[in-house]
Amino acid sequence: xxxxHPSVLFVCTGNICRSPFAxxxxxxxxxHIVASSAGTYAVVDGHATHHMQDVARERGLDLSNHRARQxxxxxxxxxxxxMEQQHLIEARKVFPDLAPGRI
Numbered sequence: 001x002x003x004x005h006p007s008v009l010f011v012c013t014g015n016i017c018r019s020p021f022a023x024x025x026x027x028x029x030x031x032h033i034v035a036s037s038a039g040t041y042a043v044v045d046g047h048a049t050h051h052m053q054d055v056a057r058e059r060g061l062d063l064s065n066h067r068a069r070q071x072x073x074x075x076x077x078x079x080x081x082x083m084e085q086q087h088l089i090e091a092r093k094v095f096p097d098l099a100p101g102r103i
Contacts, residue, residue: 015039
């Protein structure tokens with residue numbers, strides 16, 4: 001656990017659409033967690049897509065400062081959520097010591 005607050009990682013492919021939105025939504029809904037996101041084939045330093053920024057804005061979320069990153073560049077979180085099964089398979093490779101049920 002990251003200090004007093006659990007760290008949660010959301011994973012998708014490019015880290016410019018689904019996982020950044022999930023990260024922002026989680027931060028908004030659960031301010032006591034440390035939410036982050038990454039991609040299995042990230043568009044490193046890329047912005048969230050314009051469409052996703054619009055969708056987020058319509059829901060009171062802001063993705064304007066998001067920058068995409070690779071899952072390998074993230075410290076091991078307490079919990080991982082993948083947007084697809086393949087993302088969880090990749091997360092298990094990157095975080096082999098994470099307890100079963102945490103990915």
